Structures are given as C-alpha cells and as structure tokens.
Amino acid sequence: MRVGFFLREALRAMRRNAAPSFAALATVLVTMLVLGVFIPIVQATKGAANSVRGRVLVDVYMRTTATSADETRVQKELLAVPHVRSVEFVSKQTAYEQQSKQDPQAYQLLGTNPLPDTFHVVPDNPANVLSIRAALTPPSSGGGTIDPAIQSVSNHKDDTRKILEVTNLVTITAAALTVLLTLASVLLIANTIRLSLYARRREVEVMKLVGATDWFIRWPFVIEGTIVGAAGALMAIAVLGVTKVALLDPLANNWTLIAAPRTIAFTALVVVLLGAGVMVSALGSGLSLRRFLRV
Amino acid sequence: MIEFRGVSKHYGAGDVGLDQATFSVSREEFVFLVGATGSGKSTVMRLLIKELEPSSGTIRVAGRDLADITRKRVPFYRRNVGVVFQDFKLLPNRTVYDNVAYALQVTGGTRKEIRHKVPDILRLTGLSTKLHNYPDQLSGGEQQRVSIARAFVNHPPLLLADEPTGNLDPETSIDIMRLLYRINRTGTTILVATHDQAMVDKMRRRVLELSHGQIVRDEAAGLYARDETTREFAQRMRSPSIRPPGL
Numbered sequence: 001m002r003v004g005f006f007l008r009e010a011l012r013a014m015r016r017n018a019a020p021s022f023a024a025l026a027t028v029l030v031t032m033l034v035l036g037v038f039i040p041i042v043q044a045t046k047g048a049a050n051s052v053r054g055r056v057l058v059d060v061y062m063r064t065t066a067t068s069a070d071e072t073r074v075q076k077e078l079l080a081v082p083h084v085r086s087v088e089f090v091s092k093q094t095a096y097e098q099q100s101k102q103d104p105q106a107y108q109l110l111g112t113n114p115l116p117d118t119f120h121v122v123p124d125n126p127a128n129v130l131s132i133r134a135a136l137t138p139p140s141s142g143g144g145t146i147d148p149a150i151q152s153v154s155n156h157k158d159d160t161r162k163i164l165e166v167t168n169l170v171t172i173t174a175a176a177l178t179v180l181l182t183l184a185s186v187l188l189i190a191n192t193i194r195l196s197l198y199a200r201r202r203e204v205e206v207m208k209l210v211g212a213t214d215w216f217i218r219w220p221f222v223i224e225g226t227i228v229g230a231a232g233a234l235m236a237i238a239v240l241g242v243t244k245v246a247l248l249d250p251l252a253n254n255w256t257l258i259a260a261p262r263t264i265a266f267t268a269l270v271v272v273l274l275g276a277g278v279m280v281s282a283l284g285s286g287l288s289l290r291r292f293l294r295v
Numbered sequence: 296m297i298e299f300r301g302v303s304k305h306y307g308a309g310d311v312g313l314d315q316a317t318f319s320v321s322r323e324e325f326v327f328l329v330g331a332t333g334s335g336k337s338t339v340m341r342l343l344i345k346e347l348e349p350s351s352g353t354i355r356v357a358g359r360d361l362a363d364i365t366r367k368r369v370p371f372y373r374r375n376v377g378v379v380f381q382d383f384k385l386l387p388n389r390t391v392y393d394n395v396a397y398a399l400q401v402t403g404g405t406r407k408e409i410r411h412k413v414p415d416i417l418r419l420t421g422l423s424t425k426l427h428n429y430p431d432q433l434s435g436g437e438q439q440r441v442s443i444a445r446a447f448v449n450h451p452p453l454l455l456a457d458e459p460t461g462n463l464d465p466e467t468s469i470d471i472m473r474l475l476y477r478i479n480r481t482g483t484t485i486l487v488a489t490h491d492q493a494m495v496d497k498m499r500r501r502v503l504e505l506s507h508g509q510i511v512r513d514e515a516a517g518l519y520a521r522d523e524t525t526r527e528f529a530q531r532m533r534s535p536s537i538r539p540p541g542l
Binding site for chain 1: 344346370371372373374378384385386387388389397398400401402445
C-alpha cells in the first residue's frame with residue numbers, strides 16, 4: 001500500500017512537472033555519455049602506459065669469453081638482486097638471428113657474430129629499474145660490475161627515466177581527469193535536481209504543514225530520482241552500445257590499434273554507468289530535499 | 296485549549312514578534328486575533344504550529360507544553376491542528392479531491408477511509424461539484440473552502456486561520472466565516488487572525504488585540520448567544536445593523 005502510494009506520487013510528480021524532470025533526465029544522459037566515452041579512454045591510456053613501462057628492462061651483456069658455467073653463476077646472482085622478478089637468457093645465436101632479421105644486409109656484410117650473450121632482467125615494478133641497475137654496478141667496484149664475467153650493464157639511464165616520467169604523468173593525468181569528471185557529473189546532476197526541487201519547495205512546505213513526516217515527503221522524491229537516473233543512464237548506454245556496434249567494432253577488425261588496448265568490458269561499463277546514474281540521482285534528490293524540509 | 300504564558304519572540308535583527316504575551320483560549324471557543332500588520336498575529340499562528348520556537352515563555356496546547364515536542368514528533372502534533380492561510384497553500388498539481396485526501400494519506404488513512412471521508416467533508420464545504428478541478432480553476436472563495444476542508448478532514452480539536460478572508464470579497468468572506476462558525480459548532484476551537492474590523496464587529500466573538508507584540512485588549516464576549524444557528528448567524532452577518540444589541 002505504502003510503496004504503491006509513493007510510486008504513484010512519484011509518477012504523478014513527473015507527469016505534472018514534465019519540464020524539470022526532462023531537464024534532469026537530459027543532464028543524467030549527457031553526463032553518463034561523457035563518462036561512458038571517457039572511462040574506456042582512460043583505461044586504454046593506462047593500459048598503453050603500463051605496456052610501455054612493462055618493456056623497461058635492464059640488459060646485462062656477458063663477455064664473449066664467458067663460459068656456460070659463468071652464465072649459470074651470473075643468472076643466480078642476478079636473481080638474488082632485490083626487485084628482480086625474472087631473468088631471461090638470450091644466447092648470442094638467438095640474438096644474431098633476431099637482429100639479422102631486422103637488418104639482413106648489414107649483418108651479411110659483417111660476416112661474423114659480434115653480439116654477446118645477454119640477460120634481460122625484468123623488474124617487479126618498472127619504477128625499480130634504476131635501483132636494479134645501481135645494484136649491478138656498485139660504486140665500490142670503480143665502474144665495474146658485480147661479476148667479472150659481465151662485460152657491461154645497459155646504460156639507458158636517461159631513456160628509462162624519461163619513459164618512467166612520461167608514463168607516470170599520463171597515469172596521473174588520467175586519474176586526475178577521472179576524478180574531476182566524476183565530480184563535475186555529480187555536481188551537475190545535483191544542481192539540476194536542486195533546481196527542480198526549488199521549483200517545488202512550496203509544495204514541500206504545504207506537505208509539512210499538513211503534518212507529513214520528512215520521509216513521507218522524501219520517498220516519492222527519491223523514487224523519482226531513481227527513475228530519472230535509471231532512464232538517463234539506460235538511454236546513454238543505448239547510445240554507447242549502438243556506437244560501439246556500428247562504429248567501433250568494424251574499425252577494431254581492421255585497426256589493431258583500437259582493438260589492442262586492454263580496456264573496460266562493455267558489460268562492466270553498463271553496470272558502472274547504471275549504478276552511478278541511479279545512485280547520484282536518488283541520493284541527490286533525497287539529500288537536496290533536506291534544506292526544504294526545515295519548516 | 297491554548298495557553299500562552301509570558302511568551303516573547305524576537306527575530307534576528309532586533310525585531311520583536313511577540314512581547315510577553317499571556318492569554319488563554321478555552322475549548323470550543325471562537326476567538327479573533329486582531330491588530331495591524333506586524334503586530335504579531337502571524338507570529339502567534341506560527342508559534343502554535345511550531346514553525347517557530349518562542350524566545351521565552353511557555354505555550355501549552357491541550358495541556359501539552361510545545362517545548363516538549365521533539366522535532367521528530369512535530370508532524371504528529373500538526374495533524375491535531377488544522378491550519379488555513381490567506382494564500383490557501385493548496386498543492387497546485389492535485390485536484391480538489393486529492394488535496395483533501397493528502398491530509399488523510401499523511402496520517403496513514405486507508406483507501407476506504409479516504410473514499411468515505413473526503414466526499415463528506417467536500418459536501419459540508421459545498422464543493423461537491425468541483426471534486427476533479429485543479430486549484431487554478433477555482434475562485435478564491437472556493438480555494439479557501441478547499442483549504443478549510445483539508446484542515447478539518449482529520450477533525451482536529453483546534454483550527455487556526457491566518458487572514459482567511461484577506462484575499463476575498465465581503466460576500467465570499469461571510470460564507471467563509473459561516474463555514475468556520477459551523478465547524479466551531481461541532482466542538483472545534485477556532486482562532487482567527489484578521490484585520491477585517493467590520494467582520495469582527497459583526498461576528499461578536501471574543502477579541503484579542505495585539506499591538507507591537509503585546510496583548511492590548513481581551514474582550515471576552517458574552518455579547519452573543521452561543522446557540523445561534525448558522526442560518527441565523529449568516530442572516531445577522533448580512534444585516535446592515537452592526538451594533539450588537541444592548542450597546
């Protein structure tokens with residue numbers, strides 16, 4: 001009885017105040033559309049930044065005179081260094097094959113294999129690359145390395161630092177934009193709701209004078225907010241879905257660039273948008289009403 | 296029924312709404328509250344529905360100290376006090392029927408109860424033909440009848456009317472007063488704030504006069520017959536002689 005009454009009240013209010021309800025719905029629709037486009041972009045950007053960072057390695061070059069016993073020993077030593085996740089051995093033959101594939105003419109001209117055996121040292125976290133490098137070339141050895149069988153440790157210090165800085169910046173910017181955009185959406189929706197409530201503040205006042213309790217007045221508004229939020233979010237999802245199927249999916253088949261970045265799954269996006277739309281709209285209605293209830 | 300003891304109300308900027316007002320109104324009385332604009336009539340009304348809190352003094356309604364009613368209990372208190380305003384305060388997007396029904400829905404009235412009570416009270420106030428009209432389709436007098444019907448549908452023991460005829464022509468005003476009188480005769484205490492001096496003179500009820508927040512006159516009646524029927528009442532109101540007999 002009660003639920004039915006509140007639901008009827010909410011529907012009546014929406015019917016009789018079509019313009020403000022529509023404004024609130026349009027606001028939810030637009031903000032959810034923007035969020036729906038932005039969330040995958042941020043995710044893809046973060047994914048791209050992470051994959052770039054994932055390629056940050058320390059290369060350890062062995063002396064050409066190194067024996068396989070040396071290599072086994074060095075591999076153990078490398079694994080003992082803090083922050084090292086794994087070590088990958090690339091023999092000089094493998095390296096030669098890889099390189100000559102890229103530039104066959106130059107290597108044919110060379111005749112012999114000038115490449116050393118190499119260890120790719122993968123850090124547990126790209127940010128720790130520099131500390132690994134420092135551990136492999138201790139200052140106490142006077143420019144040398146931790147093992148005499150090691151010829152040199154790759155010296156891309158500046159490049160590595162740059163990559164780390166740029167990817168850090170990208171990640172932080174994306175996170176900041178997400179926070180700002182979410183905040184803007186919440187404020188925009190809350191403000192629209194406030195306006196539509198302001199137009200009806202006299203109605204609320206009268207209800208209070210007749211002896212309605214706060215929650216008796218509030219429930220229809222919360223239900224109205226839920227309906228508006230859900231409707232707006234659903235419409236945004238419909239638009240996004242059509243765009244995805246009609247534009248993005250055909251492109252993804254031809255352009256690996258679009259398909260490649262690991263981004264949020266569409267179902268997850270739907271859940272996030274629907275949840276956010278309903279929550280913000282319903283809570284916004286319920287909370288904004290508070291100041292008009294003080295009669 | 297109502298008891299004000301040394302009640303003062305000061306507004307923020309040093310304005311005095313009410314200054315040491317002491318008076319009481321007994322059960323089933325019909326009392327006018329008169330005074331110029333800003334004399335404190337509306338303050339009394341707003342204090343009585345606990346829209347305002349007094350700065351000092353105690354207010355009792357039906358033996359209950361209003362200061363003891365918590366904010367949460369205020370809605371339940373208000374259901375026992377009917378209120379009528381100069382500007383009607385009807386819900387604009389509801390029909391006449393729904394406006395009155397809302398007062399019952401608020402108290403958790405069942406559908407059956409509402410279907411039974413609402414047409415009853417609308418018949419009493421002469422609005423049977425306007426059930427499905429919206430407030431903006433009604434005349435001022437009709438809107439005020441709706442608001443009286445809404446105030447009285449719960450049969451509250453106390454009915455407050457703040458300038459109920461302020462926006463109405465004299466003939467319509469008499470109809471409204473007649474309606475209030477009829478409600479008074481069912482045993483409801485009525486307090487009417489007004490500055491319509493002619494109306495007050497004709498009605499010959501008890502008059503409380505306020506000036507600058509102070510009670511300056513309390514003319515207990517004895518001037519009128521309590522058992523006057525509403526018809527006699529209306530006849531007298533429309534008659535040109537305004538001097539009460541015996542004066």
